[in-house]
Amino acid sequence: xxxxxxxxxxxxxxxxxxxxxxxxxxxxxxxxxxxxxxxxxxxxxxxxxxxxxxxxxxxxxxxxxxxxxxxxxxxxxxxxxxxxxxxxxxxxxxxxxxxxxxxxxxxxxxxxxxxxxxxxxxxxxxxxxxxxxxxxxxxxxxxxxxxxxxxxxxxxxxxxxxxxxxxxxxxxxxxxxxxxxxxxxxxxxxxxxxxxxxxxxxxxxxxxxxxxxxxxxxxxxxxxxxxxxxxxxxxxxxxxxxxxxxxxxxxxxxxxxxxxxxxxxxxxx
Amino acid sequence: xxxxxxxxxxxxxxxxxxxxxxxxxxxxxxxxxxxxxxxxxxxxxxxxxxxxxxxxxxxxxxxxxxxxxxxxxxxxxxxxxxxxxxxxxxxxxxxxxxxxxxxxxxxxxxxxxxxxxxxxxxxxxxxxxxxxxxxxxxxxxxxxxxxxxxxxxxxxxxxxxxxxxxxxxxxxxxxxxxxxxxxxxxxxxxxxxxxxxxxxxxxxxxxxxxxxxxxxxxxxxxxxxxxxxxxxxxxxxxxxxxxxxxxxxxxxxxxxxxxxxxxxxxxxxxxxxxxxxxxxxxxxxxxxxxxxxxxxxxxxxxxxxxxxxxxxxxxxxxxxxxxxxxxxxxxxxxxxxxxxxxxxxxxxxxxxxxxxxxxxxxxxxxxxxxxxxxxxxxxxxxxxxxxxxxxxxxxxxxxxxxxxxxxxxxxxxxxxx
Numbered sequence: 001x002x003x004x005x006x007x008x009x010x011x012x013x014x015x016x017x018x019x020x021x022x023x024x025x026x027x028x029x030x031x032x033x034x035x036x037x038x039x040x041x042x043x044x045x046x047x048x049x050x051x052x053x054x055x056x057x058x059x060x061x062x063x064x065x066x067x068x069x070x071x072x073x074x075x076x077x078x079x080x081x082x083x084x085x086x087x088x089x090x091x092x093x094x095x096x097x098x099x100x101x102x103x104x105x106x107x108x109x110x111x112x113x114x115x116x117x118x119x120x121x122x123x124x125x126x127x128x129x130x131x132x133x134x135x136x137x138x139x140x141x142x143x144x145x146x147x148x149x150x151x152x153x154x155x156x157x158x159x160x161x162x163x164x165x166x167x168x169x170x171x172x173x174x175x176x177x178x179x180x181x182x183x184x185x186x187x188x189x190x191x192x193x194x195x196x197x198x199x200x201x202x203x204x205x206x207x208x209x210x211x212x213x214x215x216x217x218x219x220x221x222x223x224x225x226x227x228x229x230x231x232x233x234x235x236x237x238x239x240x241x242x243x244x245x246x247x248x249x250x251x252x253x254x255x256x257x258x259x260x261x262x263x264x265x266x267x268x269x
Numbered sequence: 270x271x272x273x274x275x276x277x278x279x280x281x282x283x284x285x286x287x288x289x290x291x292x293x294x295x296x297x298x299x300x301x302x303x304x305x306x307x308x309x310x311x312x313x314x315x316x317x318x319x320x321x322x323x324x325x326x327x328x329x330x331x332x333x334x335x336x337x338x339x340x341x342x343x344x345x346x347x348x349x350x351x352x353x354x355x356x357x358x359x360x361x362x363x364x365x366x367x368x369x370x371x372x373x374x375x376x377x378x379x380x381x382x383x384x385x386x387x388x389x390x391x392x393x394x395x396x397x398x399x400x401x402x403x404x405x406x407x408x409x410x411x412x413x414x415x416x417x418x419x420x421x422x423x424x425x426x427x428x429x430x431x432x433x434x435x436x437x438x439x440x441x442x443x444x445x446x447x448x449x450x451x452x453x454x455x456x457x458x459x460x461x462x463x464x465x466x467x468x469x470x471x472x473x474x475x476x477x478x479x480x481x482x483x484x485x486x487x488x489x490x491x492x493x494x495x496x497x498x499x500x501x502x503x504x505x506x507x508x509x510x511x512x513x514x515x516x517x518x519x520x521x522x523x524x525x526x527x528x529x530x531x532x533x534x535x536x537x538x539x540x541x542x543x544x545x546x547x548x549x550x551x552x553x554x555x556x557x558x559x560x561x562x563x564x565x566x567x568x569x570x571x572x573x574x575x576x577x578x579x580x581x582x583x584x585x586x587x588x589x590x591x592x593x594x595x596x597x598x599x600x601x602x603x604x605x606x607x608x609x610x611x612x613x614x615x616x617x618x619x620x621x622x623x624x625x626x627x628x629x630x631x632x633x634x635x636x637x638x639x640x641x642x643x644x645x646x647x648x649x650x651x652x653x654x655x656x657x658x659x660x661x662x663x664x665x666x667x668x669x670x671x672x673x674x675x676x677x678x679x680x681x682x683x684x685x686x
Contacts, residue, residue: 060576084582091580100573104595113581 006072007206008057008090008174009033013066014230015052026052028230029066034206034223036173039197041209041217041238043253044227050210051095053227054178057208058092059083088117091172093196095179097159101151107162108147111135114169135165138202139195157188164195171203178210193220214250215257218242226250276679283675289668293661297478306468308475308632312456313466316644317651320461320469324447325454330425335445343444348379351413360386363407366396383414461653463637464644469653476632477661480613483547483626483633484665487612490551492558492605499562500589504570510563517559525553529615533624543626543633550615551608558604565597599680603673610669617662634662 015027027049034040044050055061057068059077068075070086077083094100101110111132115121120128129143136143139161151159160180167175177196181189197220200207211217217224217238224241226234226249234247245251277283306312357376364374367389375381392408422442426435449455460469502513520528532549533541569575570593578592594601613634619625620635621642637658641647646654 055576058576058580060579080584083579087580087582092576094573094577096573100577102574102578102592102595105591110581113583117582 005036006033007036007070008208009069010057011067011069013053013056013068014064015049015056015061016064025230027056027063030227030230030232032225032232032235034174034208036206037204038223039200039207039209039221040223040225041211041221042225042227043211043214043217045212045253048227049230050212050227051178054092054176054208054210058090058176059086084117087172088170089172090174090176091167091170092176092178093160093163093167093180096183097156097163098152098183100163101159103150103152105150106147107149107151107154108132110151110162110166111169114166117170131169132165135168136162138168138199139165140191141165157184157192160184160188160192161195164192164199167205168199168203171205173205175200175205175207176210177207179212180209181216182211182213196220212253213257214242214253226253273679277675280675280678282671282678286668286671286673286675289664290672293477293665293668294481297474297481300471300474304471306471308472309467310471311466312458312468313462316462316464316466317646317649317654318458318462318466319651320459320653322449323456323458324449324452328452328454329447330441334451335441335447337442337444338446339444347443348417351417352379356410357382359406359410363396364389366399367394380418383418386411386414460657461651463654464640464646469637469657472632472637473634473657473661476634476637476658477665479543479626479631480616480634480662481665483543483550483616484609484613486544486547487550487554487615488605488609490548491555491608491612492601493555494551495555495558495604496562496601498555498559500566500593502559503563503566504585504589504593506567506570513559514563517556517563520553520556521560525556526615526618528553529619530622530624533619538627541625541627543631546616546619546626547612550612550619554608554611554615558601558608561604562597562601565600566593569593569596599676603676603680606669606673606676610666613662613665634658 010030010032012029012031013027014025014029017024017026030053042050042053052061056063059075070089075086077086112128115123115128115131120131123131133143136146141158141161146154146162151162154162160183163180175196180196181192184192193216196207199205207220209217209220214224221238224235224238225232226241226247228247228249234241234245234250241250242254245254360382361374361376364385365371369385369389374385390407390411392404392411420443422440422445424437425439425441426437428434429436458468458470460473463469463472498513498517502510502517529550532553533546536545536549575588575592578588583591616625616633617635617638620633620639623639625635625639626633638655641651641654641658644654646652
């Protein structure tokens with residue numbers, strides 16, 4: 001799976017909100033390069049700027065400074081057509097499945113959007129249904145039970161699985177998963193992660209996990225970036241960062257992981 | 270959706286507001302089906318006829334079958350109608366001034382009073398302190414007393430075609446009655462007539478319809494402009510937003526009514542139809558809809574479902590129509606209702622100043638106010654010319670605001686309780 005080609009990289013990427021006294025530096029000139037096929041995690045506590053970075057990578061927000069390179073070329077997504085092309089390659093799973101869907105649109109419409117995005121808008125309807133059925137089967141949902149339902153009629157775990165079915169249909173090169181399991185109970189969490197990893201093998205994409213949970217990062221990723229106050233303070237392979245942390249911040253994050261058989265260290269909370 | 274409808278039907282405010290509004294609307298729609306007189310037809314000579322049933326005197330007199338009813342209080346009522354308590358007191362006053370002793374005057378005894386009056390009253394006598402108007406009043410009063418206590422009937426005479434001599438054709442006794450259903454010509458004027466002698470009720474119904482149309486057009490125009498600018502400004506942001514906010518602020522600081530007056534004035538009387546006025550009202554009142562919609566859109570544009578729609582490759586127009594508009598639809602409907610109600614009020618305000626639609630084609634509520642004001646109905650005490658109009662304007666406004674509050678309670682759960 002791993003290869004040496006860099007799929008997404010950035011130089012001096014920054015996002016600054018406001019001016020003067022009200023200036024907030026959300027992302028402070030970070031450099032990164034993500035290799036194709038790797039599983040990448042960006043770990044940091046709340047307010048460290050990871051979601052802002054994710055939105056910039058997705059092209060939903062424009063960086064204040066710096067350049068983002070996609071497959072070696074400077075990313076240019078100024079027009080709607082360019083954005084659309086870019087979004088065929090990079091997709092996202094959001095943190096809160098309950099607010100991620102338009103409550104006025106049915107599940108079918110959500111999935112049909114994905115087929116159209118892949119250029120399948122003119123396919124016969126039966127074939128579209130077959131594609132949707134396959135995508136739902138992949139995430140253990142039954143399309144025939146979902147059709148003509150609204151997303152909010154599903155449970156949180158089902159909604160997040162539907163989100164993965166979307167990705168299955170879209171087959172992007174990069175998947176940005178912004179806290180994909182934080183709103184879901186522990187049992188569903190492992191299922192969702194396993195499905196994401198299976199999807200990675202299935203369509204050969206590069207997943208980027210944005211998370212505050214360093215345990216999850218260790219469980220899934222090859223490379224880990226630790227983010228503190230808008231900066232990457234530590235990065236490297238998952239083993240080197242998590243087993244031999246150099247930064248105090250990384251150690252603190254590791255301490256915050258709840259453990260069953262040890263007394264919890266609440267001094268940093 | 271069904272749930273919201275059910276909640277709406279449980280909201281008392283909405284139901285009352287809707288009931289009032291629906292009955293006004295139904296009246297406007299149904300009334301012309303039964304009474305299809307032209308609303309601006311002049312039906313009376315003379316202005317401001319009081320509300321009532323107008324029976325043709327000629328028809329009721331000529332009618333061959335008169336019915337005799339024996340009613341005890343008929344005489345008392347007849348005398349009372351022509352000589353009321355005020356007149357009696359005025360007569361007493363005159364008689365006292367003319368030197369008649371107070372003990373001789375009994376204003377309760379009609380026959381004695383009239384006799385005393387006829388023997389003493391002299392129109393040429395100048396009583397000190399009496400105005401000319403008073404003098405004329407006494408002369409009119411004296412004339413009306415003539416034959417008041419007569420018991421014989423009135424003789425109807427018709428001049429002979431050839432000789433020109435009056436020939437008696439019949440006698441109308443005091444106890445004669447006609448059945449109003451058998452009189453071929455009578456007109457019910459429930460709200461009397463206005464300064465031009467037009468039937469106020471027919472005019473009012475037609476005016477309400479026109480005013481509602483003006484309100485709907487004005488509200489639709491204002492909401493459409495405000496919605497479009499608000500959506501674009503809020504969603505696109507940046508430079509576009511700056512420009513739109515600048516324009517909006519410009520319109521906010523100029524009082525829209527002043528703007529409305531200036532535009533209406535410069536359009537000129539000839540071009541000012543009801544529709545034009547409605548559009549002008551709409552063009553000057555979109556400001557706060559735009560601001561409110563913009564604020565709502567800004568809070569929505571960074572939601573995940575909008576991001577997801579972007580990632581699905583949808584265009585800005587599609588996102589605005591499918592991902593933003595449905596979320597603020599309830600809000601927009603409420604804004605529309607308020608815009609309609611304020612459009613009706615704005616038309617009334619303009620028309621009172623004489624800048625409303627031109628007066629020859631259609632009546633509007635504002636024009637009716639304008640007419641009754643110009644012809645001093647309020648000073649003359651002709652309440653039927655303006656009070657029903659005020660009542661209708663108030664009811665429309667009240668019912669729409671009530672509906673709005675009801676909707677607000679359903680769509681905005683934090684207000685429930």
